[in-house]
Amino acid sequence: xxxxxxxxxxxxxxxxxxxxxRCSSQSGHNTVSWYQQxxxxxxxxxxxxxxxxxxxxxxxxxxxxGLQFPNYSSELNVNALELDDSALYLxxxxxTPGLRTDTxxxxxxxxxTVL
Amino acid sequence: AQSVTQLDSHVSVSEGTPVLxxxxxxxxxxxxxxxxVQHPNKGLQLLLKYTSAATLVKGxxxxxxxxxxxxxSFHLTKPSAHMSDAAEYFCVVSDRFGSARQLTFGSGTQLxxxx
Numbered sequence: 196x197x198x199x200x201x202x203x204x205x206x207x208x209x210x211x212x213x214x215x216x217r218c219s220s221q222s223g224h225n226t227v228s229w230y231q232q233x234x235x236x237x238x239x240x241x242x243x244x245x246x247x248x249x250x251x252x253x254x255x256x257x258x259x260x261g262l263q264f265p266n267y268s269s270e271l272n273v274n275a276l277e278l279d280d281s282a283l284y285l286x287x288x289x290x291t292p293g294l295r296t297d298t299x300x301x302x303x304x305x306x307x308t309v310l
Numbered sequence: 311a312q313s314v315t316q317l318d319s320h321v322s323v324s325e326g327t328p329v330l331x332x333x334x335x336x337x338x339x340x341x342x343x344x345x346x347v348q349h350p351n352k353g354l355q356l357l358l359k360y361t362s363a364a365t366l367v368k369g370x371x372x373x374x375x376x377x378x379x380x381x382x383s384f385h386l387t388k389p390s391a392h393m394s395d396a397a398e399y400f401c402v403v404s405d406r407f408g409s410a411r412q413l414t415f416g417s418g419t420q421l422x423x424x425x
Binding site: 199201228230236237238239240242243245250251252253285287289292293294295296297298299300301302303304306 | 342344346351352353354355356359361362400404406409410411412413414415416417418
C-alpha cells in the first residue's frame with residue numbers, strides 16, 4: 196500500500212508569485228485535505244476535496260484554491276504570495292469523510308518559503 | 311466548534327521514565343480524538359485514535375491514551391520513554407464542517423528525552 200506523497204519537498208518563491216503544490220493520496224482513499232503549518236504552530240485546515248469537489252473550507256482567502264483529479268490526487272494553488280504564506284503545507288488523505296471515525300493520513304509536507 | 315487544549319508546551323523526561331502529555335477537549339457531543347506525532351522536518355504520524363469504543367486506546371510504539379468524559383481529558387502516556395520518542399505531539403479533535411471533516415489541532419507539546 197502506497198502512502199501519501201507530496202511534491203516538491205521544498206520551494207522558494209518571491210512575494211506576488213504563484214505556486215502549485217501536489218499531493219497523491221493513499222491507495223483506496225478518495226478524500227484529500229490540505230493544512231498549513233506555520234513555524235511553531237499546529238496545522239490549520241485550508242480545505243477538503245471529496246470526489247473532485249470542494250466540500251469544506253477553513254478561514255483562508257480565495258487566493259488559496261485547489262483541484263482534485265479523477266485519480267484522487269490533488270493540487271493546492273496559492274496566488275499573489277505573501278510573506279506570511281511561508282509554512283509547511285501538509286496534505287492528508289482519507290476514505291470516509293462523512294464518518295466521525297474517519298482517519299486522515301498525512302504526507303511529508305512541502306516547505307514553502309516566500310521571500 | 312470543538313477544540314483541544316494541550317496543557318504543556320514543553321515536557322522533559324529522562325530515558326526509561328514515564329511520559330505524560332496532557333490534553334483537554336471541549337465538545338458538545340461525543341468527540342473523535344487523535345494523537346499525532348511530528349518528528350523534526352517530517353509529516354504527521356498517527357499514534358492512536360478514540361472514536362467512542364473502548365475508553366483506553368492503545369497506539370503504536372507503546373503509547374496509550376484514556377478518554378475521560380467526566381474530566382474532558384484525553385491524556386497520552388507511555389510507561390518508559392525512549393530517545394526516539396523526542397518529537398512534537400499534537401492532540402487533535404475531528405469536527406464536522408459542512409460535509410467535510412476537519413481536524414482541529416492543539417498547539418502541540420514538545421517532548422524532550424534526556425539520556
